[in-house]
């Protein structure tokens with residue numbers, strides 16, 4: 001039976017809070033009374049577009065209006081768990097002065113290893129991941145990088161990030177062992193002329209990266225170019241696009257991003273778990289919020305890599321929590 005006093009209480013309390021916020025109504029009585037009261041509240045919520053959040057022996061918590069979809073407005077490609085990033089290793093032949101994960105020839109390898117990569121790739125399919133992205137460090141330093149890539153590409157389309165400087169000798173053979181139908185290469189190149197790129201990444205690195213792009217094209221790979229552009233070089237954006245056009249990089253494959261204040265970089269954007277849309281990232285040490293901070297404890301989600309689905313669920317749940325907290329803050333702190 002509908003409890004009229006309870007319904008009146010619900011109507012009055014709902015008027016006292018903004019849409020999206022919660023309010024409580026007191027409950028009392030024996031188990032049968034509480035069951036009836038909960039049914040009344042549930043029915044009222046369904047009819048009026050509100051939401052029963054929880055009920056105890058003493059009170060029910062109700063949201064005024066429905067909770068907004070915390071993932072609304074996010075590009076489907078960016079939904080947490082759509083892409084899976086894996087750090088194959090952390091050592092690198094370069095030591096760029098803004099490397100977000102502090103890679104260099106002296107950095108410990110910390111390889112994920114082909115067995116774990118293979119298990120992650122298999123579990124990724126089950127977890128609904130659509131694309132695998134392998135990064136480092138420089139993945140072509142690994143003697144088994146072709147096996148690591150094959151372990152991914154048999155399951156899902158795979159993108160391999162590299163500085164493109166090592167495509168010669170046995171490493172070129174490893175590149176040739178990869179399937180251009182399933183593997184995209186993403187090569188780092190920061191400018192249309194050597195000066196800027198070399199000033200951050202080392203002498204002759206620009207020319208070797210451009211050669212790497214040419215070789216990758218000759219081997220039949222789709223090549224994306226990823227550039228890090230400090231704010232003071234923003235005026236060079238359009239000439240850089242024109243240069244990339246001239247070497248055969250499609251506009252949609254020209255990935256230009258701002259400098260992040262992470263790793264060894266002394267300036268750039270401050271990126272935190274509150275400001276980043278997560279990209280689930282696995283390293284030998286654990287699961288991280290985003291590849292830009294895969295070397296930083298503040299973005300370590302869990303040290304448990306397996307099962308992968310649990311890790312993805314945890315990242316997604318934490319992201320939803322951040323979004324809902326941000327929405328609640330917006331509702332409760334009107335400025336005028």
Ligand code: SF4
Pocket residue numbers: 092093094095096098099100101102103104136137138163188201
């Ligand atoms: S930015 Fe890339 S190429 Fe440069 S040191 Fe880091 S991992 Fe190596």
